[in-house]
Amino acid sequence: MRDIRGKKRTAALGSASVLAAATLIAGAVAAPTASASAGHGQDREARGAAIAAARAAKAGIDWKDCPADWGLEKPIQCGWVSVPLDYANPYGKQIQLAVDRIGNTGTPQERQGALVYNPGGPGGSGLKFPRRVVTKNAIWANVAKAYDFVGFDPRGVGHSAPISCVDPQEFVKAPKADPVPDSEADKLAQRKLAREYAEGCYERSGEMLPYMTTPNTVRDLDVIRAALGEKQLNYLGVSYGTYIGAVYGTLFPGHLRRMVVDSVVNPSREKIWYQANLDQDVAFEGRWKDWEDWVAKNDATFHLGTTRDAVQAKWLELRATAKKSPIGGVVGPAELISFFQSAPYYDSSWVPVATVFSKYFAGDTQALVDAAAPDMSDIAGNISSENGNAVYTAVECADAKWPTSWRKWDRDNTRLNKDYPFMTWANAWMNLPCATWRTKQQTPVNVKTGKGLPQVMIVQSTNDAATPYDGAVELHKRFAGSRLITEKDAGSHGVTGLANPCINSRVDAYLLTGKLDAADVTCGPHATPKP
Template identity: 85%
Template sequence: MGAHLRDNRPKSRLVALSSAGALVTATLIAGAMSAPAASADSRHGRDREAVGAEIAAARAAKAGIDWRDCPADWGLEKPIQCGWVSVPLDYSKPDGKQIELAVDRIGNTGTPKERQGALLYNPGGPGGSGLRFPRRVTTKSAVWANVAKAYDFVGFDPRGVGHSAPISCIDPQEFVKAPKADPVPDTEADKTAQRKLAREYAEGCAERSGTMLPHMTTPNTARDLDVIRAALGERKLNYLGVSYGTYLGAVYGTLFPGHLRRMVVDSVVNPSKRNIWYQANLDQDVAFESRWKDWQDWVAANDAAFHLGTTRAAVQAKWLELRATAKKHPLGGVVGPAELISFFQSAPYYDSSWVPVASVFSKYVAGDTQALIDAAAPDMADKAGNAGAENSNAVYTAVECADAKWPTSWSRWDRDNTRLHRDHPFMTWANAWMNLPCATWPAKQQTPVEVGTHRGLPQVLIVQSTRDAATPYAGAVELHKRFKGSRLITERDAGSHGVTGLVNPCINDRVDAYLLGGKLDSADVTCAPHATPKP
């Protein structure tokens, strides 16, 4: 979604668009065939894709994965191993063009007897790489230590991402160039300029990555997930998805219910067809405003540390003053309002950013402008990082634009975002410009999958905080309704995006019990919030 649904996103990404142009054996085949029949209106195409997915999974099961030490420049230390899985670009043509997906793994830390298979992970985005997931073992993450005894941790770059046939829409150095135009328009001319940039960005995606665009969908990534499962030699998938990774999991569970063993989804995208993706982004703007205010209340309560004001209103006044200053004269010539939003939005996103963001803001108000420039300005010398940020943005745009039909009428975009901005100004226009390429998208836009329960679907564990900004709480409630027998763990009065990685025994113990023993509470559970950050 507009604020890039993942748990380790690059800071410079959100408002970039404001001037960016955001089976071989019968058993395996029978298992793949357990996917439900497609709806009548798209049965022919979907049936061909289902058969294509079976064929690709059969090949992958036979081929396996040739595990090797990871390339030195991937930043993945031993004993993590890397490999490749081949998938069709177009599942309706399984013998056509193939693309290679990068995968990595680390073996379970317990005994062979304790091993329960592979746990696959997706961090969200769309556009996020999962390759760092095995590092939770090498860096000895305490939260995941018990699960690591039982499972190999497996990550992958989804199609179009990173090392998996990466796509691009604009020159990376151009993409990060700053300062960008203020996302909040003052005049009709400002809106016209942003519309032109969005159209040019969409055209750039077609020019640089046109053959990939029609196939950059969540259902195709779900099919890829099933091919990876087969390549790993796993009869059933164990899956952990965060943020957009929850929608990927919801679609996988709908298309391949009989191939799923256990699934944890954390910080949930509302999977309703009506929500994907235009409405999802509007809802996000409202939730970000609420969490932004939570952060300001916390800053005001800790005025002794930050000296930014003793009330939310006082903190907001300093934010508006900073914004106005940077609009008139970009800090260091490179940090304007767009760059400020990119930096400050990490506070409503993650509690782990509350102290760092407030500290930099505090230094600025005390006269240290350089700290804010260092934190918010793009690093033009970091060519690899900039290429990664551009690729991430390209995949985000390509998937959201391809998954669903978007409004093409500018008057609707203008009306909806003007109305929302009045009461939710922090993110609304930045989010709108980031998604606007979808209004003039140069490739076919699909109809979203009707997420729901089909024969064979196991019980799914859903985890969500009530004040999440990026994926509002209603999404978890909706998926809970659609996946019969699922359990919902609610973290009340909390809003950090990505709950399962935080220290909260009420949640951590239940995730362990489910992944290790398949145990769920007899009813939904509400947990007290994790510890609030301290300055």
């Protein structure tokens, strides 16, 4: 799935990627024996989270100027929060989480605390969030008056004990194998790559893998809340960040003050994560067609055909050319999917992707190579596509039990590919390492309303490809008193960052006053991109 992060990246698997509420305990608590049952294990983790939060509240965060190579300019400040690797053993190994902040822009009297952000993934870094204040992002100007903007790298991500599954140079190598198989031999080759990737994760990051779960990231989030000196959390989660929010609201309902979740992962245990990825394939096809309709409507600009079918024919022609001989030696079908999928993800990509597509058929192949070839500089430092992909895989594989039968994977994806070919096989190979995962896979949290849960704002577009609309409806049912703001006839992933007064004004009102509409609201779409 992946974004359930942000833009997905080319996978190492030879395919395009697709992608206990607890009272604070001040003193020491004796840990139960290792033979505790699963229920006792959850109790231990809840107690461990309370211990870690109490410790963090006492320690606070030592804020300093951010390291020069983090790309976070003053007055943004950075710091570290210490959390247990394993919450069942809170006095055992600790890992350091990178956090950053920028103070509220209003008066001290206007300040309402910290607003903590997660952009999705799994594998996305939230450290760029305070830059919305530095760059004077108009959509967030009112909220910035009241809140410090706080971002963080979740466990395993970026600067927070980063994990890895393959050599980063190998990860960015291109071209990769065509994700759409022509034969059983092609499928066998992809299965081998997926198994090798899973083994690579275990070899390179085995100590971290059992603890790379959404509930642990949620516990980390509560420790960050405590370290910030906040009694209750204000939270904005987008994409996979909504699942973090859903699990936080379930495990720590009384620790939550306000929460906005935008572009919602379906929190049903039956969907996490195998079925969610199959659902995503269907939704991607629908949004891909929306984009093709728009390209056809703007044929005067792009010259790719006046109907969806004509534009699709051009896509298939480009794909066949790249399969026969990679464009520029590096852009094959896998790289094409990685680049073109940003159009069904984000409306902001509609014009750039169509422009490159158009240029190719006008004879400019270099524009396509420049846009779609892997970034060979993306092998240095901690924030890399390899790291993001490793975290994505580790979290989704650990969060739930995955099918181990290849027959099931083959049957489900072969069936879907007939009608929804754009992303199906690429997504399958992206997730197949979970079929041979070496460490324990848990049962997903049963997301539900607990004592003290405030009213939550849910924002969702009807045609979202990465997180289909049903996910928002499901979370709305599970969180009593929540309000669903629907952006009708729109499909960009991540709604709250777009200019749509019907939505922007409601997000402002909720975060600034706690006010929600008396009933759910349907808004019209934001402006369609213009070429």
